[in-house]
Every structure is written in structure tokens, then in C-alpha cells.
Amino acid sequence: MAAITIFGKGNMGQAIGDVFKQGGNQVSFIDRDDPVENLGAIVVLAVPYAAALAIAQQNQAQLAGKVVIDISNPLNFETWDELVVPADSSAAAQIAAALPQAKVVKAFNTTFAATLQSRQVAGQAPTTVLAASDHADAKQALAAALSDSGVQVIDAGSLKRARELESFGFLQMTLAANDKIGWNGGFAVLK
Amino acid sequence: MAAITIFGKGNMGQAIGDVFKQGGNQVSFIDRDDPVENLGAIVVLAVPYAAALAIAQQNQAQLAGKVVIDISNPLNFETWDELVVPADSSAAAQIAAALPQAKVVKAFNTTFAATLQSRQVAGQAPTTVLAASDHADAKQALAAALSDSGVQVIDAGSLKRARELESFGFLQMTLAANDKIGWNGGFAVLK
Numbered sequence: 001m002a003a004i005t006i007f008g009k010g011n012m013g014q015a016i017g018d019v020f021k022q023g024g025n026q027v028s029f030i031d032r033d034d035p036v037e038n039l040g041a042i043v044v045l046a047v048p049y050a051a052a053l054a055i056a057q058q059n060q061a062q063l064a065g066k067v068v069i070d071i072s073n074p075l076n077f078e079t080w081d082e083l084v085v086p087a088d089s090s091a092a093a094q095i096a097a098a099l100p101q102a103k104v105v106k107a108f109n110t111t112f113a114a115t116l117q118s119r120q121v122a123g124q125a126p127t128t129v130l131a132a133s134d135h136a137d138a139k140q141a142l143a144a145a146l147s148d149s150g151v152q153v154i155d156a157g158s159l160k161r162a163r164e165l166e167s168f169g170f171l172q173m174t175l176a177a178n179d180k181i182g183w184n185g186g187f188a189v190l191k
Numbered sequence: 192m193a194a195i196t197i198f199g200k201g202n203m204g205q206a207i208g209d210v211f212k213q214g215g216n217q218v219s220f221i222d223r224d225d226p227v228e229n230l231g232a233i234v235v236l237a238v239p240y241a242a243a244l245a246i247a248q249q250n251q252a253q254l255a256g257k258v259v260i261d262i263s264n265p266l267n268f269e270t271w272d273e274l275v276v277p278a279d280s281s282a283a284a285q286i287a288a289a290l291p292q293a294k295v296v297k298a299f300n301t302t303f304a305a306t307l308q309s310r311q312v313a314g315q316a317p318t319t320v321l322a323a324s325d326h327a328d329a330k331q332a333l334a335a336a337l338s339d340s341g342v343q344v345i346d347a348g349s350l351k352r353a354r355e356l357e358s359f360g361f362l363q364m365t366l367a368a369n370d371k372i373g374w375n376g377g378f379a380v381l382k
Contacts (some may be wrong), residue, residue: 036209087277095305154372156365158272160273161362164359167359168359174352175345177344186380187378188378188380190372191376
């Protein structure tokens, strides 16, 4: 059982909260104008990339020592043709740079909200959360918190792999936006 | 029915050849020291990235007007921690730059050889070929040639998306190399 604090009450924040609740964790939310206090050991930034980076920059002391989960897909939403982070970096790397005392994990950016809600990709395969971080204990804490949640977790390596996870999430979003897949479908991870 | 020429007789070349044969196409191979002649309308570079780029650079006249399919995953195989192409580019973009008169398509780099051979990802979901190109007619030719092949094809957008496809392929390979998934499994595309 872990205490989880989720910034953001959008589709992703609510779906992630539901998954953590099923996992037996204590879940609280921080909405746009709420005070940043009483944070759990695991903090999820379930807001768009620019907002997530701002939260990191403005709350370094509160987030020190926390497992901070970046779920963002930093698309240029005007063009849908590129990411807004440097090509040799990632949103997670930018957030980690702003939070040197936190343990940043990239996760949940490869799962559409509907696949978290249903725990299935297109009703055909279990939903898998891919997690990348330079902190093995942070990935273990996330996996433990999700062990009874109905979703699988796979360790995708160091935080450097966030770049590939963000490409993966970007590609998946463009396929859905172009009706090649549904927003309840996408990329399943089959062992 | 299309004439397909495959450079390379490795696992990928053979699996791709088998898929095209089932699709009713005429398939021929060019091995390392064979003369580059009698090329089909669709040419598959089923060799490692450095070799594919060299073939492109050395055979610009022979490949002019062809649909040229780049299947490479340009990993640094010493570190398994990065790609060898510039972060803001892709293997496919480099090959396309060497072949201004060809129609370059990125495809087959997201499917392990075993998933092409079996037409299934981990025995659970159909194998899907993701194809990116700036030439719509080239993607249509590929899709037509694969229509009865037992694998699905999805148009993944412009050749710019090769960068994401290569990140996708890279991530999938690192997961398999770390025993997180099997080499007959990986990322299925579920609609």
C-alpha cells in the first residue's frame, strides 16, 4: 500500500487513480488551484507537459525524495508532426533536470486512458505500463503499487529510454488521430 | 502481383520473402556478392543499416524509380543504448537522402522475424507492418503486395515518422534483449 498523489483530474488522472485504487493504494488528487501539500510517496504528474514541467520547477522542495511519475506526451498539438522537446532529450529528462532530488519515472504515456480504465487494449490483450527510470527502487515502488491493479508493468530501462517511450506514445496518438486504431486500442505488449 | 527483390538472405530477408510469396508476388534475392540487376518494382534492403546505406549510395541508378523499403533498426550494437543516426533524423531519412529518385518506405523494422514467420505476435495477435513514406503510391504498392500475405499493414504517415518507428523498434529490441518479452512477441497493434 502506497500513498499516491495525482496532479490533474482529467481522463488520464482519473484512470490512473482508479488503477492505483484497485491496487490497494491511498489516492488523493491535486487540482489546478489546490495547495501543494500532504504529498504521497508517489506523485503522478497527470497534466500536459508544459504544466508538468511548471509543477516540477515550482515545487522542488515538496517533491524532493518523492517518486515522481511523468506521463506526458510532449506533442506539438498545432502540427501533430513533432515533439516540443529537443530531439536528443525527452519530457522526462527535462522534468528530471528540474527535480534533481526526486526519483523521476516515465510511465503511463504509452497507455490511452480507455485502456487503463478497461485494463485491456482493444478488449483483446492486457494493458501494460512501460516504466523507465534511473532509480531502480522507484520502478520497484511503482510496480509494487500496481501489482493488484489489473495492469501489467514492465521495466523499460533507464530514463534515457523515455525518449523511445515518448516516440512510442507520439506514434500511437498519431495513429489514433488518423483512425488507424481506436483510442481504446493501440500497442499491446505481448510476451 | 509484384516483383520483389530482397537484398539479404538473413532471418529478416527470408521471413519477408516468405510473406511476399504468400501474397502472390514473385520474390528474388540478392546476396552479398551477387550482381545488382533485374531488380523488381519493390526492393527490400534486409541488411543492417550500414550495409543498407552503402547499397543505396552505390546503386542510385539501379534503384531510381523503385519502391525501396528500409527495414533497419540502426542501433549502436556495442552499447545497446542509442541509435547511430542523428537524433533529429532516421536511418530511412539518410537512405532517402542517398536515393532522391527512389520512393523510400520505412517498414518491417517493428516486426521481429519470428512474428513475420508465424504472422502472429506471441501467438496471440496478428502481426502488423507499420509503413511510413512520403510517397502514398509506394505505401499503396506495399499494402497491395501484402494484401494476401497473412500480415496486416497500417499506414503510419510520412517518412518523418520513421524516427518514431525506429525508436519503437529499438525499444522492442531492448525489451527482448533484457528478457522482458520474447523474440516471437513484442508490440502488437490492436485496433
